[in-house]
Amino acid sequence: MTDRVVVLIDMDCFYCQVESRLDPALQGRPTAVVQYNAWKGGGIIAVSYEARAFGVRRGMRGDEARERCGDIALVSVPEVREKADLTRYRDAGKEVIQVLLQFKGAVVERASVDEAYLDITRMVQERMEEKGKGSVTSKDVPNTHIVGIEEGEEEEEEGKLHGDWLKRALEENQTDNVRLAVGAAIVEEMRRAIFDQTRFRCSAGVAHNKTLAKLACGIHKPNKQTILPHEAVDDLFRTLKVTKLRGLGGKLGAVIEEELNCETVGDLSRVDLSQLKERFEEKTATWLYHIARGVEGEPVRERDLPKSIGCSKNFPGTKSLDTRERVHFWFSQLSEEVCERLEKDRESNGRVARGLTVHLSNDRGASSSKAGPLGSYDPEKMTRQAMLMVGSLNESVTSDPSLWRPRVTNLSISAGKFAEESGQTPSIQNFFGKKDSSRKEDDIAAVDVEELVPTLEGFDQSILQLLPAKIKRKVHERLEKLRGEEASSSEGASASSSGIGEVHDHDHDQAARDVPQQEGDKAKCDKCGKFISEFELPEHLDFHMAKELQAEMSRQERPIATRMTETVQPSSSSSRVTKRKKGAAAGLPNVKCKKQRDITNFLKKI
Ligand code: DCP
Ligand code: CA
Ligand code: CA
Numbered sequence: 001m002t003d004r005v006v007v008l009i010d011m012d013c014f015y016c017q018v019e020s021r022l023d024p025a026l027q028g029r030p031t032a033v034v035q036y037n038a039w040k041g042g043g044i045i046a047v048s049y050e051a052r053a054f055g056v057r058r059g060m061r062g063d064e065a066r067e068r069c070g071d072i073a074l075v076s077v078p079e080v081r082e083k084a085d086l087t088r089y090r091d092a093g094k095e096v097i098q099v100l101l102q103f104k105g106a107v108v109e110r111a112s113v114d115e116a117y118l119d120i121t122r123m124v125q126e127r128m129e130e131k132g133k134g135s136v137t138s139k140d141v142p143n144t145h146i147v148g149i150e151e152g153e154e155e156e157e158e159g160k161l162h163g164d165w166l167k168r169a170l171e172e173n174q175t176d177n178v179r180l181a182v183g184a185a186i187v188e189e190m191r192r193a194i195f196d197q198t199r200f201r202c203s204a205g206v207a208h209n210k211t212l213a214k215l216a217c218g219i220h221k222p223n224k225q226t227i228l229p230h231e232a233v234d235d236l237f238r239t240l241k242v243t244k245l246r247g248l249g250g251k252l253g254a255v256i257e258e259e260l261n262c263e264t265v266g267d268l269s270r271v272d273l274s275q276l277k278e279r280f281e282e283k284t285a286t287w288l289y290h291i292a293r294g295v296e297g298e299p300v301r302e303r304d305l306p307k308s309i310g311c312s313k314n315f316p317g318t319k320s321l322d323t324r325e326r327v328h329f330w331f332s333q334l335s336e337e338v339c340e341r342l343e344k345d346r347e348s349n350g351r352v353a354r355g356l357t358v359h360l361s362n363d364r365g366a367s368s369s370k371a372g373p374l375g376s377y378d379p380e381k382m383t384r385q386a387m388l389m390v391g392s393l394n395e396s397v398t399s400d401p402s403l404w405r406p407r408v409t410n411l412s413i414s415a416g417k418f419a420e421e422s423g424q425t426p427s428i429q430n431f432f433g434k435k436d437s438s439r440k441e442d443d444i445a446a447v448d449v450e451e452l453v454p455t456l457e458g459f460d461q462s463i464l465q466l467l468p469a470k471i472k473r474k475v476h477e478r479l480e481k482l483r484g485e486e487a488s489s490s491e492g493a494s495a496s497s498s499g500i501g502e503v504h505d506h507d508h509d510q511a512a513r514d515v516p517q518q519e520g521d522k523a524k525c526d527k528c529g530k531f532i533s534e535f536e537l538p539e540h541l542d543f544h545m546a547k548e549l550q551a552e553m554s555r556q557e558r559p560i561a562t563r564m565t566e567t568v569q570p571s572s573s574s575s576r577v578t579k580r581k582k583g584a585a586a587g588l589p590n591v592k593c594k595k596q597r598d599i600t601n602f603l604k605k606i
Pocket of ligand 2: 010013
């Protein structure tokens with residue numbers, strides 16, 4: 001329960017730091033990074049702390065930022081193939097991970113473009129064994145705050161706070177707190193190493209689990225770190241909004257607020273386990289019961305590579321795609337980028353992606369994701385496969401197949417399900433691309449056809465030709481079975497639940513059954529409540545931003561009278577969220593109020 005030392009390291013105003021390292025003239029200047037710069041000075045996605053002091057926030061237009069801070073430097077995200085190119089930020093994120101990997105004994109889980117969880121329990125243990133009780137003094141943690149210790153006290157006398165807290169921990173044998181303090185000393189070293197090697201500054205949270213570490217990290221920023229001792233949890237939770245906790249920013253948090261009438265985590269801790277079980281699935285209920293007490297067991301998983309490689313492109317407003325040819329063109333652009341990155345990834349990491357997820361949103365506010373096997377890193381084949389996977393979403397296919405309806409506002413492609421290239425893991429990938437003389441009967445037997453053909457819709461028939469006869473037979477059997485299932489079920493083929501997300505329009509109950517800690521590498525998008533890979537988060541959020549822009553643009557084009565019908569009035573109580581209609585598609589204007597509030601909630605620091 002409290003025997004681990006878990007850390008979250010999060011880079012400060014990351015894209016801004018990346019830009020100001022590239023252009024030293026920006027250092028110390030109020031800066032913001034913008035996208036979609038053609039309209040009103042662009043949409044802001046990152047804000048330096050100097051600019052935050054002027055009230056500049058993420059989500060604002062560049063023009064508005066200029067009004068607040070005349071001296072602000074607005075830097076545009078680079079573009080390649082007419083779309084945002086995030087390479088420099090991804091690469092900068094990798095540099096940071098490389099520094100963290102130098103600390104032997106730490107388990108490092110890269111969690112997003114600018115974040116990593118670390119389990120440093122073993123390092124802490126070793127240091128304590130090596131140095132004994134005096135393994136940490138207040139001088140080792142000069143940049144550290146401790147939740148529950150008054151700030152004033154800390155400043156009175158340098159080191160007094162840490163001294164007192166530490167002294168008590170050591171004298172009273174509060175092993176858990178001593179461990180956290182030793183952990184904080186290690187994290188100070190890590191943050192120094194990150195700065196020395198990359199010139200980037202970051203903040204960190206040190207606690208006993210991931211959720212508390214993430215929460216702690218946001219308490220003191222920038223360039224600071226925060227310990228959250230277990231005994232400070234109750235006090236902190238008494239006033240902490242439920243939606244501020246990792247995993248509760250989306251629909252699950254909204255259900256807790258609305259239906260259980262819990263505004264704070266403290267309120268939630270007073271709900272009986274049996275009551276939680278009445279409302280939620282067993283796993284969710286248990287997780288909620290424990291997290292309300294600051295307890296969570298989700299492991300930090302060793303991972304320094306992204307679990308998926310993908311990219312997306314938005315087509316807001318009048319830019320929406322309305323012909324098959326344009327959809328094809330953009331899929332080919334996206335495929336080129338993904339294949340290029342996949343090739344690089346294969347070279348440097350010796351792994352190959354086996355799954356492909358494609359995602360499409362339309363101007364009616366609906367989105368769908370489809371998943372299937374990935375057969376090759378050839379952009380043309382990938383494009384064909386993507387077209388096949390989303391073909392059924394084109395309603396104009398029977399009337400005029402050259403058109404695409406409803407108009408497309410976002411396309412994305414993401415490759416995942418990586419396997420080692422060496423073929424140690426029997427995978428379908430071994431059968432593609434090259435003539436593999438070492439192919440074994442056993443490998444053929446071990447191929448998981450269910451994974452290869454997850455759904456009828458998601459399967460690219462053209463891959464069949466590439467398969468050895470024995471697998472082809474298995475695939476045919478699987479297809480037959482799926483067809484049979486489809487015939488006997490009125491629901492038809494299902495959209496995938498992996499990748500960027502499920503079909504958007506699921507209802508409350510479904511959302512409430514999601515169990516945050518079960519999602520592993522995925523994070524809940526606070527804007528739409530879906531679980532998505534944190535690596536895809538920037539682009540996913542970029543997609544939301546485009547939608548918001550689009551909504552804003554169309555509101556401006558429309559007469560006032562119709563505006564009112566589409567925008568939910570903000571509720572008077574700040575904790576109340578607008579109830580989502582059952583079956584309503586996420587992204588529709590009726591959730592706008594909640595979404596906008598969440599932009600700051602989610603990122604909480606700006
Ligand atoms: N990002 C984005 N679009 C968003 C949110 C984030 O493109 N809607 C990008 C820009 C950010 C980076 O991801 O710089 C990291 O996001 P964070 O939420 O960690 O925010 P910052 O690092 O910018 O600021 P902070 O210092 O508050 O962590
Ligand atoms: Ca950050
Ligand atoms: Ca972050």
